[in-house]
Amino acid sequence: MKKRFVLFVVTSLLIGLASTSFAAPVVDPVKVGLSKDLIYFVFPDRYLNGDTSNDSFPGYNPRDTAFFHGGDLKGLTGTCSDGDNGLARIKKLGFTAIWVTPLVVQQKPTPNGAGYHGYWGVDFLNVDPHLGTKADMVAFAACAKKLNLKLILDIVTNHTGDVISYNDKTAYLSSDLLNAKNPAWLNDLSNYHNVGSMSNCWGDGPCIQTGDFFGLDDIATEKPVVYNGWADVYGQWIRDYGISGFRVDTARHVDDAFFKNWSPQINAAAKSVGIDNFTIFGEVWDVNPINLMNYVRRNKIQTVLDFPFQRTAAEFAAGYSDATVVENLFAYDDLYTTATSDASNLVTFLGNHDMGRAAKIIESKRINKASELLPRTLLGHALMYLTRGIPSVYYGDEVGMIGTGSGSDQLARQDMFSTKVGIWKTEARVGSNPIGTGDAFSITDSHPIAKYLKVLSALRGSNPGLANSSMQVRYAKDELLVISKKDESENREYLVAFNSSTKAIKASINTATSTGGWKALLGKPAVVNKSEVVTITVPALSTVVLKANKGIDKTDVKVGKLTSKMDFLTGYYETKAAVTSKDLLKVTFSARTAADKPWISLGTDTNSPYIVYIDPLEFAEQKLELRAEVINSKGKKYELPYTSLTIPAPRR
Known part of the structure; x- marks a missing residue:
């Protein structure tokens, strides 16, 4: 059970305590209150x-x-x-x-x-x-x-x-x-x-x-x-x-x-005690983002646990699937984009109390050398900490707990203190020896996973642009995934590269930054910079982070048409702004039902291609006028020509 x-x-x-005024954050209508947090999930x-x-x-x-x-x-x-x-x-x-x-x-x-x-x-x-x-x-x-x-x-x-x-089909309560x-x-x-x-x-x-x-x-x-x-x-x-x-x-x-x-x-x-951005995330166990997004958009769950990310991240870290699969997952992020939500609110994880622990799941995806499990587990955590979403780590994963047998359900709920369960004393751990009669606390400070999580946390803390900020996939081929992230306040670009191969990979990456060079914040890459092209060699089974020394300067934007057509997979209307740029842009989509009516936000996309999906149930039997506004990193605005869309009545 x-x-x-x-x-x-x-x-x-x-x-x-109830009468105390709890600190209220500045509320972004799109971001949940936990959007910048790192979560530790624990069984008391x-x-x-x-x-x-x-x-x-x-x-x-x-x-x-x-x-x-x-x-x-x-x-x-x-x-x-x-x-x-x-x-x-x-x-x-x-x-x-x-x-x-x-x-x-x-x-x-x-x-x-x-x-x-x-x-x-x-x-x-x-x-x-x-x-x-x-x-x-x-x-x-x-x-x-x-x-x-x-x-x-x-x-x-x-x-x-x-x-x-x-009693047969009749429900009852016993007298006691x-x-x-x-x-x-x-x-x-x-x-x-x-x-x-x-x-x-x-x-x-x-x-x-x-x-x-x-x-x-x-x-x-x-x-x-x-x-x-x-x-x-x-x-x-x-x-x-x-x-x-x-x-x-x-x-x-x-x-x-x-x-x-x-x-x-x-x-x-929550507001009655000064908490203006309370977060509700639901457990919807479904690995298909097309299904998952409807719980947010139609059932109005504020956000959900990201089961599609869990599967994709574990498979990439294990070397079971390549970088294009991760890129495809992020392409579905536009399904969550509305005026009040986006994919950055999804709570990401690698393992949990039902499925099993991160290391066990990564190990189960593909047969690799035993020596690869630790770096692959670190890679999975880096992917979670440095891409979009709100990372959550299951207790015990930080000290290399794996599990025995299936490693799921009861077998994934080990004691942190000295255990009396025989199999837990002898089961293997990644990054350390079986715990025996000891406890997990005594090995925390020296454990490679715990130490790496501290590094990743500190990196996010000192570089806010890495903490669930806007993100653009720059390169996805074979075992190498490279993304750009952006620090809005500094207008600074980061490159984050994930290599799931057992060999170093060299690739040339187009960026939005052409002057000043780059500083390595994580890992030991070889970097050659020529204008906006960065040629980087990423060591095997590792993650590297580069930060531009100067602000984004490749901000030219080419604007095309705004189009909207039904997407046969979702039944929603895919509304796409044809915009070309090396910059990390913001594209805000809006609609109105008549020229004398106010514009209604449909959401803002920060990841090319720039798309939102219109739910036909929200605008059934209406004719919409659509527009899209582009803002580049220098604050310059561009507007695409308006287009129109007529949504029929729902099918009965």
């Missing part, structure tokens, strides 16, 4: 045991991968001082946000397992006693605030723990479980679909949205009592702790309108 997570709510224990139960007094509850068995192991909020919080293994360690690794699995009270353990993962929630207003108390959560939030670490809580809105039973859940509306059977398993449900509606997810009780998220109830529950979390974001579990399984009904209430709760 897959294990996921749920959050809990507390009552007014944190009155003082598997991180560090800070309070052994809570180990005695039913479900504690540190020798079995399916039960609680003793990690808790006190262990994760630590002393909040330098040198400690709690949040201070995570901060030292370069992370700016921490995403924790749910802490709500779980259903009673079964002979086969317990809810150490947080996915079997029944009481959403209290902390599971295995993990601590509400007071421990107060201390955790206060430490994170002190260290300037943003808190991201994993929540579940699609289902609860498995409490409801079936009539009030098993909290708040009270969760005990009302009419707030559930009650149609059996998602794999074989009965009744109306798609099973993927109405069926029980691996036996867990599926909630009727289309009902006002449900989405308003969840808004009350999770809104209180924000008010009490100043949380910056939610990761929403199984987001593809809720009602299509759920996020439209729920998210505005969550954003209002």
